[in-house]
Amino acid sequence: MLIAMATDPEAMLAHTVRYFTELQAAYWAHSTEPKVVGLAAKVLFAEDIWTSNASLLSMAAIVALVALPLLRRGWRDGLLTVWSWPVVLTAALAALGFVVAFVPSPSFPQYFVPPIPFLVLLVVLLRARMLSENRVAADAVLLSLALLALLCAASRLGPGLVSFARPASWEGVAVHREMRELVRRAAASSGDRVATLSPLLAVEGGLTVPPEFAAGQFVYRVAEYIPPRDRPYWTTTSPAQLTAFLDADQPSAILISGEEPLEQPFEDYARSHGYILTQGTRNGGYPRLFRRPERPLEARR
Numbered sequence: 617m618l619i620a621m622a623t624d625p626e627a628m629l630a631h632t633v634r635y636f637t638e639l640q641a642a643y644w645a646h647s648t649e650p651k652v653v654g655l656a657a658k659v660l661f662a663e664d665i666w667t668s669n670a671s672l673l674s675m676a677a678i679v680a681l682v683a684l685p686l687l688r689r690g691w692r693d694g695l696l697t698v699w700s701w702p703v704v705l706t707a708a709l710a711a712l713g714f715v716v717a718f719v720p721s722p723s724f725p726q727y728f729v730p731p732i733p734f735l736v737l738l739v740v741l742l743r744a745r746m747l748s749e750n751r752v753a754a755d756a757v758l759l760s761l762a763l764l765a766l767l768c769a770a771s772r773l774g775p776g777l778v779s780f781a782r783p784a785s786w787e788g789v790a791v792h793r794e795m796r797e798l799v800r801r802a803a804a805s806s807g808d809r810v811a812t813l814s815p816l817l818a819v820e821g822g823l824t825v826p827p828e829f830a831a832g833q834f835v836y837r838v839a840e841y842i843p844p845r846d847r848p849y850w851t852t853t854s855p856a857q858l859t860a861f862l863d864a865d866q867p868s869a870i871l872i873s874g875e876e877p878l879e880q881p882f883e884d885y886a887r888s889h890g891y892i893l894t895q896g897t898r899n900g901g902y903p904r905l906f907r908r909p910e911r912p913l914e915a916r917r
Contacts (some may be wrong), residue, residue: 617838626849630850631731631849635838639838640720640838642841649877652722652723653721653722655718657723658717658718658723661723661725661728662717662718662728662789665725666728666731668733669769670736670765671731671735673708674735674736674738674855676761677739677757677758678738679707680757681757682694682742684746684750684753684757685697685747695841698742701739703738705743706734706741708732709731709739710731710735710738712731713734714731716730717730746901747846752910791820794896794898795818795822795903796821796822798896798905799822799823799905802894804868804869804907805897807823809871810823810824810825810867810870810871811825811829811869811871811882812870812873812882813833813836813879814832814876815830816832817873823869831852833876835850836852836854837855839852839853839854839855840855847906850866855881858881859885862885866889866908867908868907868908869891869906869907870882870883870885870886870891870906871905872886872905874904875902883906886906891907891908892906892907892908892909893906894907
């Protein structure tokens with residue numbers, strides 16, 4: 617990131633700061649999809665994430681590990697016991713994560729995740745600062761919280777442990793296998809150029825994704841809001857220009873995941889231009905791979 621900022625700061629700012637503060641904001645301002653905006657809604661959203669699972673248990677452990685030396689030695693000596701630059705730095709980074717989580721609008725669950733790893737790290741650092749007089753109590757607290765975490769997560773960890781012993785059932789392996797099979801059934805060729813808003817699926821199938829769709833929906837959907845000064849830093853098309861873009865160089869295939877509302881124009885284009893449909897085996901026939909019929913010159917090769 618520092619190298620990118622040093623070599624081309626304008627491109628870096630366009631892809632990070634201005635994307636989230638200008639393009640993302642403009643897109644969601646015009647979107648009719650449900651979204652979390654406003655401080656009150658964000659607080660309720662944060663409450664669901666920060667007052668459950670690892671974050672809640674980590675905060676409980678932090679309170680206990682700070683309280684132990686305070687109760688034994690008083691405020692001044694207790695604070696000196698836990699005070700160190702790693703503890704202060706980690707606590708500051710966690711606090712910064714809590715604040716920054718409320719900045720983007722609309723909010724999504726992933727925006728509230730950054731502080732959590734620092735909370736877990738802070739527990740480890742505070743335990744390392746414990747004096748011998750507090751270690752037994754500290755270990756008892758941490759062991760109790762660990763057991764509670766295991767009990768609460770058993771229903772989710774159990775199936776995961778079972779699938780861990782079966783690599784063929786892992787989601788990534790299954791998607792790779794299913795996409796390769798879909799490409800084979802569609803009689804497409806490895807390396808065929810595919811238009812899609814789900815580039816990961818295309819890559820798993822051995823297809824080639826044009827640069828315009830390499831970021832999936834995230835650049836495509838904001839393309840109409842990119843100001844002229846930032847256009848040199850983006851390689852994309854837009855919903856308004858999609859038909860012209862596809863007409864200029866028809867892709868060998870069009871891939872529809874069935875998960876993005878913006879995909880409908882892709883499917884409409886494929887059907888209206890005679891692309892041959894091959895359906896997947898998930899979610900009502902998704903993903904769908906439309907293969908362009910062979911042109912006369914291609915058929916004679």
